[in-house]
Amino acid sequence: MKTFTLHGTANTSFLQWLYAGxxxxxxxxxxxxxxxxxxxxxxxxxxxxxxxxRPYRRKAQATxxxxxxxxxxxxxxVFKEAYPYLIRSLSNHxxxxxxxxxxxxxxxxxxxxxxxxxxxxxGDDEQRLFKAIYDRLEPLALSQLVINNDFQYDLPKxxxxxxxxxxxxxxxxxxxxxxxxxxxxxxIDQYLTPRDMRQLHKLYxxxxxxxGNLSARQENNNFWMSASGIDKSNMTTIGQxxxxxKGYNEKNNQIEVSVPPExxxxxxxxxxxxxxxxxxxxxxxxxxxxxxxxxxxxxxTEINYPCGTVELAKTVAQLVREEDDPARAVIGLKNHGLxxxxxxxxxxxxxxxxxxxxxxPMH
Numbered sequence: 001m002k003t004f005t006l007h008g009t010a011n012t013s014f015l016q017w018l019y020a021g022x023x024x025x026x027x028x029x030x031x032x033x034x035x036x037x038x039x040x041x042x043x044x045x046x047x048x049x050x051x052x053x054r055p056y057r058r059k060a061q062a063t064x065x066x067x068x069x070x071x072x073x074x075x076x077x078v079f080k081e082a083y084p085y086l087i088r089s090l091s092n093h094x095x096x097x098x099x100x101x102x103x104x105x106x107x108x109x110x111x112x113x114x115x116x117x118x119x120x121x122x123g124d125d126e127q128r129l130f131k132a133i134y135d136r137l138e139p140l141a142l143s144q145l146v147i148n149n150d151f152q153y154d155l156p157k158x159x160x161x162x163x164x165x166x167x168x169x170x171x172x173x174x175x176x177x178x179x180x181x182x183x184x185x186x187x188i189d190q191y192l193t194p195r196d197m198r199q200l201h202k203l204y205x206x207x208x209x210x211x212g213n214l215s216a217r218q219e220n221n222n223f224w225m226s227a228s229g230i231d232k233s234n235m236t237t238i239g240q241x242x243x244x245x246k247g248y249n250e251k252n253n254q255i256e257v258s259v260p261p262e263x264x265x266x267x268x269x270x271x272x273x274x275x276x277x278x279x280x281x282x283x284x285x286x287x288x289x290x291x292x293x294x295x296x297x298x299x300x301t302e303i304n305y306p307c308g309t310v311e312l313a314k315t316v317a318q319l320v321r322e323e324d325d326p327a328r329a330v331i332g333l334k335n336h337g338l339x340x341x342x343x344x345x346x347x348x349x350x351x352x353x354x355x356x357x358x359x360x361p362m363h
Contacts, residue, residue, distance in 0.1 A: 181292075214289045273310065286343045
């Protein structure tokens with residue numbers, strides 16, 4: 001059964017209208033409304049305010065939280081103004097509603113720094129608006145996260161200090177920095193209370209937000225990959241900066257990571273499931289780079305599934321499969337960035353040199 005709830009207070013006439021419309025629309029589309037907050041609910045629409053931006057306390061990772069916040073007046077930089085509320089509310093998505101003159105703009109923001117919008121004017125078709133919101137959120141709310149890690153302290157001793165592949169990864173991280181493709185990690189600890197940080201770590205193992213990643217095949221389907229939340233321009237320590245990914249345990253829904261003994265490992269990037277699917281299917285792929293940038297003339301995903309979901313991984317893997325040369329593919333992730341395959345890291349950087357656009361188009 002698909003379940004949803006609405007949380008918080010709709011304290012303006014517009015929010016009350018939106019609240020009722022969203023409840024009716026999701027119910028009509030087969031979601032069961034529940035006001036029992038002790039059960040695990042798939043989708044939560046969490047109404048917050050700038051002064052009362054409180055997180056919804058999830059019972060499980062499977063709960064997808066969309067916080068809803070209303071503002072008025074001209075916006076100079078919506079991402080700069082709204083993104084901190086996404087973080088403070090510990091949300092998977094933020095619906096940031098702005099009224100300016102006669103136009104209401106609904107901005108959808110993601111943790112991956114995606115930002116797209118729907119405009120609405122009084123007198124427009126209400127049902128069309130609510131259906132558009134539903135179509136944006138439904139596939140995301142039902143997607144399956146793969147963010148848990150199974151750390152196995154069995155990395156062969158010759159690899160404890162890395163190898164030629166990890167050296168290439170480290171050098172490639174520096175190249176990304178030289179190309180200005182490594183935005184600074186978002187300082188979430190400046191926006192969250194210690195309690196919220198503990199909650200975030202408990203549910204998702206997240207201690208920081210950084211963007212982009214890279215990997216390279218070591219042997220068979222095993223590969224080295226940059227860890228989550230690190231400075232990719234300074235990767236040195238095996239088991240912390242660079243991880244050895246063994247595979248994906250579908251039964252336990254975990255990424256298997258081999259690490260040296262007596263080390264406190266960092267978590268694998270949420271994109272590890274995507275990289276694993278590509279390496280498994282295409283033996284000729286030797287490296288993968290993911291960046292928050294764009295290139296002209298590329299195929300792209302239709303739905304902006306969250307990073308770390310099976311659905312995003314399968315969609316990207318399918319687009320790679322459809323390329324004339326899967327080993328040298330450039331795939332767009334809607335409102336997000338690029339996944340680029342190559343026979344090697346050097347091959348990838350040679351191909352993208354001079355073709356990268358820093359601004360990702362938002363739709």
